[in-house]
Amino acid sequence: MTTSLERFLADHRIHEVECVIPDMTGIARGKILPRDLFLASGEMRIPKSVLLNTVNGQQPDNGPFVGDTDPDMVCKPDAATIRVVPWAAEPVAVVIHDCVEWDGRPVQLSPRAVLRRVLALYEQRGWQPVVAPEMEFYLVARQQNPHEPLQPPLGRTGKPEVGRQSYSIDAVNDFDPFFMELSNFCEVHQLGVETLIHEAGPGQMEINFSHGDPLELADRVFLFKRAVRETALRHGVFATFMAKPMEGEPGSAMHIHQSIVDSRSGSNVFSREDGQASDLFHHFIAGLQTYIPQVMPMFAPYVNSYRRLAPYMSAPINVRWGYDNRTCGIRIPKSGPEARRVENRVPGVDANPYLAMAATLACGWLGLRDKLQPSEPTLDSAWNVSHELPRHLEDAIEAMRACEPMKEVLGGSFVDAFCAVKELEYATYNRVISSWEREHLLLLV
Secondary structure (H helix, E strand, O other): OOHHHHHHHHHOOOOEEEEEEEOOOOOEEEEEEEHHHHHHHOOEEEEHHHHHOOOOOOOOOOHHHHOOOOOEEEEEEOHHHOEEOOOOOOOEEEEEEEEEOOOOOEOOOOHHHHHHHHHHHHHHOOEEEEEEEEEEEEEEEOOOOOOOOOOOOOOOOOOOOOOOOOOOHHHHHOOHHHHHHHHHHHHHOOOOEEEEEEOOOOOEEEEEEOOEOHHHHHHHHHHHHHHHHHHHHHOOEEEEOOOOOOOOOOOOEEEEEEEEEEOOOOOEOOEOOOOOEOHHHHHHHHHHHHHHHHOHHHHOOOOOHHHHOOOOOOOOOOOOEEEOOOOOOEEEOOOOHHHOOEEEOOOEOOOOHHHHHHHHHHHHHHHHHHOOOOOOOOOOOOOOOOOOOOOOHHHHHHHHHOOHHHHHHHOHHHHHHHHHHHHHHHHHHHOOOOHHHHHHHOOOO
16 A cells, blocks of 8 residues: 555544446446455445446346446455545545556556556657537436426426526526535535536536646546535535437537647647647648547446437537537637647447547547548538438447447457447346327327
């Protein structure tokens, strides 16, 4: 156990440690250990198959991916991720772990390992990707019946929101106690959040993160989701990161701003010395245009995800790009040369942050590697462009499984296992008979 971990636990008088890993869905799995046992063991062992859990707790046939004996893997704490759990009744810490094989190699099914694999490709070229995610989510009234539609929560006025309240300060202030506590939790949790915005939907909010290293940001988003849900429960409401929780209302995205810095000079490789856009900038965009449709399960991982991707609902249906054009799947914000960046607007907030960041950087990498050329920028609305993304999860899984360049970048074993998890989730969903079917088919067909 490293000295920094020991010092942190002593300084904060920690009693217990949450030892966690993110699985393929982004859910925190692991063990809670007493401090002394955590320090004595130095690692955690859990079945490798835990990484293959579906969102509803099932697993595909895991033999081809982990072996027929369902073996353990070794999970080693990443000292840089240790934090105090601010909502715990007693001093508790959380540490994110890396999953490794018994010989020390990374477990290829681990989302953190997948992201590290992509980042290593950039590092070999002397580059450092920089990302900044924007997280949208809904606050909704508590309800126990999953068959009933979600409703906006009651704020301090005692009334639910009606109409669209985009960027409304008063609508945010209606939930001041929630946001004050969330802000405190995020500060204690060292999450580096910046801007708070009220989005278009009733009770829909957006919180932006400061830019930084992709792995660090993925860790922060992973912990942020837990913080938001815990804070909401303390205030008598639910917080949801479903991509499309309410019929007729906008969905929730995780927009990812990304640029690349030269590790030696510190300059943004998307800009030339004269301030104009570089060839690398255009190659990166072309990679996104070419490969986003091939990795949609990593951006839109559930059946519900594709309900968000609809025209005129603040979500893209295309991979067009444009300057300050929010109708495009790929937006270029206005900025100076040093801040030139690309915003991928396709990922939903329901995506695993490690896999979404790995996927978008993998798309850009293939564009850089193969010197792909983008289309011309879209100067007007792209809402009228035909769908350029898969319309359903089943189609998206087939496209991802067939994409050999992406298997090369992400790892073939990971792609096959991830697609197997998504197929099982889709099959489970497909057995459900919806209220629409009962309402319209029961007595009419």
